[in-house]
Amino acid sequence: MRIVMIGPPGAGKGTHAKIISKQFSAAHIATGDLLRIKVQDGSEIGKRAKAVMDKGELVPDTMVIEMIKERFHESDAQKGFVLDGFPRTVEQAEALDALLKSLRLKLDGVINMTVSEAVVIRRLSGRRVCLKCGASYHIKNIPSKREGICDACGSELIQRKDDTPETILERMRVYESRTRPLIDYYTKTGLLQTVDGDLEVEPLQKVLQKLYEKLGWLKVSASSK
Ligand code: AMP
Numbered sequence: 640m641r642i643v644m645i646g647p648p649g650a651g652k653g654t655h656a657k658i659i660s661k662q663f664s665a666a667h668i669a670t671g672d673l674l675r676i677k678v679q680d681g682s683e684i685g686k687r688a689k690a691v692m693d694k695g696e697l698v699p700d701t702m703v704i705e706m707i708k709e710r711f712h713e714s715d716a717q718k719g720f721v722l723d724g725f726p727r728t729v730e731q732a733e734a735l736d737a738l739l740k741s742l743r744l745k746l747d748g749v750i751n752m753t754v755s756e757a758v759v760i761r762r763l764s765g766r767r768v769c770l771k772c773g774a775s776y777h778i779k780n781i782p783s784k785r786e787g788i789c790d791a792c793g794s795e796l797i798q799r800k801d802d803t804p805e806t807i808l809e810r811m812r813v814y815e816s817r818t819r820p821l822i823d824y825y826t827k828t829g830l831l832q833t834v835d836g837d838l839e840v841e842p843l844q845k846v847l848q849k850l851y852e853k854l855g856w857l858k859v860s861a862s863s864k
Pocket of ligand 1: 648670672674696723727731801810
């Protein structure tokens, strides 16, 4: 399967992209994660990206498009992918179309997650992440077993610099002006499926499951009817 997830920050793209990618044995490709690795490495790209990311703005299209091109060549991406946080601008969506065309591939669908401002702020301000393995927690809703320590790999959990109230608001502004136009872009292709990102993980997973069945992505199981 080749799926794109779009939605404002805090809609739950990352959480559901991880679940979907396991379900369809596809690579989970998150440009935010790829960029954070470059920042940690201290590479030249990472240094340039860090300042932009800390402010909640978007790094240049050319930078993320190049990263996606490279990532598509890795072996796990050959079986399919779930793109999380890419594309984020119409220019990126056009570049993705051109790239897929050159590879003679097509997208199966675009999942658009809506979310209310209050939920975004509650989710992101309580989010704690593991930079080593990418696991994500919430201080109230999904706490780690030991405070500040990742259950999965034992590394220290951090609060992302861009998960502070001011930067969250900036990221939401950036979403409105740069990313929201993708809803129109993908509506025109007939690929867009919109779901309610205000729902907690399990109820939304059930909604998504029904959607995959409706779209013929999964066989209908007797228990899920
Ligand atoms: P995320 O982890 O998806 O919330 O992304 C964190 C930050 O990385 C964003 O606020 C942007 O600064 C940068 N970023 C991630 N993906 C993209 C993209 N497709 N285009 C531009 N900037 C991006």
